[in-house]
Amino acid sequence: MNQAMDGAASSAAPRPPRVQTRQAAEHVGERVTMAGWLHRLRRLGGISFLLLRDGSGLFQAVIEGDRQLAVLQDAQPETVIEVEGTVVTETQAPGGLELHDCQVRVITPVTETLPFEINKKVLKPGLDVFLDHAPVGLRHPQKQATFRLFSGLLAAFREHLTGEGFTEIQTPKLVGMATEGGANVFPVSYFGQTAYLAQSPQLYKQIMVGVFERVFEVGPVFRAEPHSTTRHINQYTSLDVEMGFIRDHRDVMELLTGVVCHIFAALGERCAQDLESLGVSLPTVGQTIPRVKFREAQQIIHDQFGEDCRSEDDLSPQHERWLCQWAREAFGSELLFVTHYPTGKRPFYTMPDPDDPDHTHSFDLLFRGTEIVTGGQRVHLYAQLMSHLERWNLDPEGFVGYLEAFRYGMPPHGGFGMGAERLLQMIVGAANLRETTLFPRDMKRLSP
């Protein structure tokens, strides 16, 4: 596609075709047009070094001559410019390339001063100030790198599952009932009725096991939880998987291990530069991730870290951090499966362990101190599901469509859900989930 600009604002001479930073190495010795944002301009007498930022990186142009410098006289950072020049190799320049004999043209002038500098190696403002100005703050190269990883993560997730015979689905986000019967749903005014925003595609992905056996969905989920922590937000991107004809939760864990391995491998291969610029190292994952049962995990916390949580029926964030520390020391693993959570703390659709019905065929996957995945085997027999609804005090009337799938034959199945932004948070080591969410939503933030 011809992306050179012409029309009213352009000069008469025809310009060479546009090249992006990522393509420049293929054009050494050629005249090219580059375009992007004026990231930084360093004047040294009659010569200036202009750092141009485009969608794929930073590129240095050497500007000489009064006429060219005059073009940039009042140009503030972020001015949109076009630079025609010759690509030359220059070991001192970022990326080993430079643009010489340049002609500069301003495409979109910028006259205002930025809310904070985005052309320094590290972003200075606090999180709230950054988020208030995310529309420009996200242009910082480290933020570009972070969200390119996000894009790569989603692609790798889908790629692995497609290779394993999964079919992608898109399910309703407006539902007539609270997905898992709980509170913490956002009500929506829907043509005179009340609808709710889906907390997860759980019930739909299970229904779809009856159609395709193996399904996945990537999409937003909504949690009206009034919490204010560094690892929760009220809308996130859920990576959801469900598969039929499993032995039990262990088959789901094996699939998940493959998914996680592929995500790390794909990011390592395709986003090496972004990982390096963020100073991030990816974990190495063996064929199997260490596994510990919930009760054993509590015993380990008791024995190794001196806190007795053995009578509790869930793990706290501190417990998860300790367990990850233990897994690193005992197995050299940054990932750890905790299995067999207590039945009472899991949703109604969770399959109890037939040998120990107070615990379930469920798991969490912990990574670098935090739970990143929840999953397990589901109840697949209609009668058992009905008795679970009763025990969980849920009205079957709210589950008519879901139950219909079970009246007409569901195989043993299970799956998991993984928050994409939280996985990214753990990969890049961000202190707050809001740093790895493009435009986060929380109790205090509905914009930008």
Place this chain on the structure above:
Amino acid sequence: MNQAMDGAASSAAPRPPRVQTRQAAEHVGERVTMAGWLHRLRRLGGISFLLLRDGSGLFQAVIEGDRQLAVLQDAQPETVIEVEGTVVTETQAPGGLELHDCQVRVITPVTETLPFEINKKVLKPGLDVFLDHAPVGLRHPQKQATFRLFSGLLAAFREHLTGEGFTEIQTPKLVGMATEGGANVFPVSYFGQTAYLAQSPQLYKQIMVGVFERVFEVGPVFRAEPHSTTRHINQYTSLDVEMGFIRDHRDVMELLTGVVCHIFAALGERCAQDLESLGVSLPTVGQTIPRVKFREAQQIIHDQFGEDCRSEDDLSPQHERWLCQWAREAFGSELLFVTHYPTGKRPFYTMPDPDDPDHTHSFDLLFRGTEIVTGGQRVHLYAQLMSHLERWNLDPEGFVGYLEAFRYGMPPHGGFGMGAERLLQMIVGAANLRETTLFPRDMKRLSP
């Protein structure tokens, strides 16, 4: 992964590994286990033909012997079963393969009669009855085929854009203001405030052009339009694209042509069997899709079809059908671009044609009688955008984050949005958009 089932319900003998229908051809002569749903059972004396349906298709098993038949005595359709047998070639069988010397086991019994038959070639019930029972109705092979195409369509869309250097984004669906300043938004009760469900990722994808130049998003959008037509629903999957450093809308149209061509090519290559089973033929698209300006289109309608709509400022569904008929007859094309819609009928961010400011650098793509894509060039200069907000009677206070991106340099850019379900509707020739939407939402339908 070992998917043979064991545990309490299994018999003692070890079973051969499970094979899905799509993999069976690689196992001719071998003992395998197949599993799925009892699609149909035809008894002919002491021998029965069992049609097994799994996530990837239908497979015939020949059942002999009283003991095996007894297992299936009371089995209703949709009973979940496992069949161990030997794969043999048999030209009479569907797919040219059959399972012989079978041992059948019931995994999940079904005792109830289905709400309607799903093992006949064509689904009989009317749309409303079908949708009420979608959790089982979607198991019909033609429905499987339809939604496998949906999955393939999404993958092909992303694949093409990733190849063109686009970055995937996920943006908020809960917003503090109506995206395009209009009515028709669903209000959400959000921690004591009112939020709205995003009608489109328009403003966010434009902001992200400032970060990545080229972005795409696949996700749900919500329209509170109180209409009841065969081509509208209230939640759909929007395929959104935005790209920077364009000449004008024509660059966006060239990109879109590539996207659409790739979707058709990918479906033709990877989903040939599904297309065939639905009796669907894909359009052939040339290098360029015919283009006609809005005013010319009205003239064509006047001259060729005898209706004078030349003073109107939009096209009706009937006009779109006539234009598609004209494009087919005049150019042999099932696709047609209509460009330069009147400024007043397009959103505030649409770029007016500098040579004719009453019309815009916008386009719709029509396909088989219906608009499937809307797009165009956007206003990229801050001052022009502010004057547009004023002309459109929109309060800049509602657009603070969006406007910030424009205060700090935006390049000429444009993009488009395409409804995935509607594109699929036109591909398969469904009369109603609800037939190509997994669990549609409309004024009367919030479940299943």
